[in-house]
Amino acid sequence: MELGYVSGQAAREIHGVVLADGERAVDAAATASLRRQIREQRLARFGRRPREGQGEGRPALMLVGEYLKVVTSGDEKVFACARCDEELGSAAGNYKQRCLVDDRPMTEASPAIGDPARYVDEDYVLRQFYCPGCGSLIENEVTRRGEPPLWDVELHQTQRLGDLDLPGEGFADDVEAVQSSQPRSEPPTWGR
Numbered sequence: 793m794e795l796g797y798v799s800g801q802a803a804r805e806i807h808g809v810v811l812a813d814g815e816r817a818v819d820a821a822a823t824a825s826l827r828r829q830i831r832e833q834r835l836a837r838f839g840r841r842p843r844e845g846q847g848e849g850r851p852a853l854m855l856v857g858e859y860l861k862v863v864t865s866g867d868e869k870v871f872a873c874a875r876c877d878e879e880l881g882s883a884a885g886n887y888k889q890r891c892l893v894d895d896r897p898m899t900e901a902s903p904a905i906g907d908p909a910r911y912v913d914e915d916y917v918l919r920q921f922y923c924p925g926c927g928s929l930i931e932n933e934v935t936r937r938g939e940p941p942l943w944d945v946e947l948h949q950t951q952r953l954g955d956l957d958l959p960g961e962g963f964a965d966d967v968e969a970v971q972s973s974q975p976r977s978e979p980p981t982w983g984r
């Protein structure tokens with residue numbers, strides 16, 4: 793697979809990973825330092841600085857991704873950054889609308905992605921969603937320039953609902969399932 797190939801340069805520029813030992817190992821200290829720099833640079837592009845004194849914050853009711861969790865805020869369920877606890881809106885909404893959105897050239901995705909012209913013709917971009925609190929990269933998507941953000945969590949819910957394209961009612965049920973915090977080895981069945 794083309795995208796499976798990651799050079800040392802791409803590892804550094806895209807994933808914020810510094811490789812050592814002839815690119816066979818990760819330099820953990822250098823990686824942590826580079827990632828901090830990258831987060832600061834992302835925020836700086838939006839005229840922001842990282843908030844000070846951040847901790848991990850509230851425990852996650854659900855981890856949606858490496859840097860995205862669902863937490864309780866008052867009597868509501870909200871998305872929050874798993875790294876700095878910054879709230880990213882209602883769990884029934886689209887967290888991407890609360891992120892900093894940075895459309896990057898497709899050529900930044902990977903030097904091995906193939907002929908960039910076929911993307912440039914279609915005007916595709918690598919759209920990155922950053923936490924507005926700490927600058928962590930919460931999600932990537934490849935999209936046409938100017939398109940609204942994909943609603944990937946809604947898509948996830950739709951998948952769990954099978955062919956029933958009814959995220960509204962099913963989603964409310966699922967939020968309740970999150971609230972109960974029961975370990976769940978299989979997706980819930982929706983009356984089928």
Ligand SMILES: [Zn+2]
Pocket residue numbers: 873874875876877878923924925926927928
């Ligand atoms: Zn954050």
